[in-house]
Amino acid sequence: MDMEKVNSMDFGEFVDVFGNVVERCPLIAAAVWSQRPFCNSEDLEKHFFAFIDALPQSGQEGILRCHPDLAGRELQQGTLTAESRREQRGAGLMSLDAAERLRLAELNAQYRARFGFPFVLAARLSDRAAVPGELARRLQRPPAEELRTALGEVKKIGRLRLADLLGAAGLAGP
Ligand SMILES: NC(=O)N[C@H]1NC(=O)NC1=O
Known part of the structure; x- marks a missing residue:
């Protein structure tokens, strides 16, 4: 799957595909979708990780x-x-x-x-x-x-x- 395809996904499709990148946390994919377009897979990954890093401790423990x-x-x-x-x-x-x-x-x-x-x-x-x-x-x-x-x-x-x-x-x- 190339980035053009990823960047063309609507919200529902994106969350369906990437919703379990972080186990049972589709909210993260839902938030990451708003950051598109992504230039490559590293960029996409960076957004997932940045969301995790930005959470308060209670969210990270969640x-x-x-x-x-x-x-x-x-x-x-x-x-x-x-x-x-x-x-x-x-x-x-x-x-x-x-x-x-x-x-x-x-x-x-x-x-x-x-x-x-x-x-x-x-x-x-x-x-x-x-x-x-x-x-x-x-x-x-x-x-x-x-x-x-x-x-x-x-x-x-x-x-x-x-x-x-x-x-x-x-x-x-x-
Ligand atoms: N508890 C735990 O690490 N669970 C996970 N690890 C992994 O590789 N997949 C999981 O679901």
């Missing part, structure tokens, strides 16, 4: 809270978004054994209790073997530092999702 746990209840219940499902499956989080699932559930709960938002990690850049160690490590960090790290992961996820969308031949159109 974005994190829109993310499903890794290997959590929504994965078990089949209620993940298509993007999250693909990412979690790719990292092997759909094939954990019972002990691994329990360990992650405990760590996720500890993390949420400490910071007040779920543990967020770009699953496509990690894997099932690395996630528990990374979670345990980040559990020890000071809250302000951890908020910055978690938002950095949201941006990594968004960058990969944008690349999928902009590279997708099926969406290129005539």
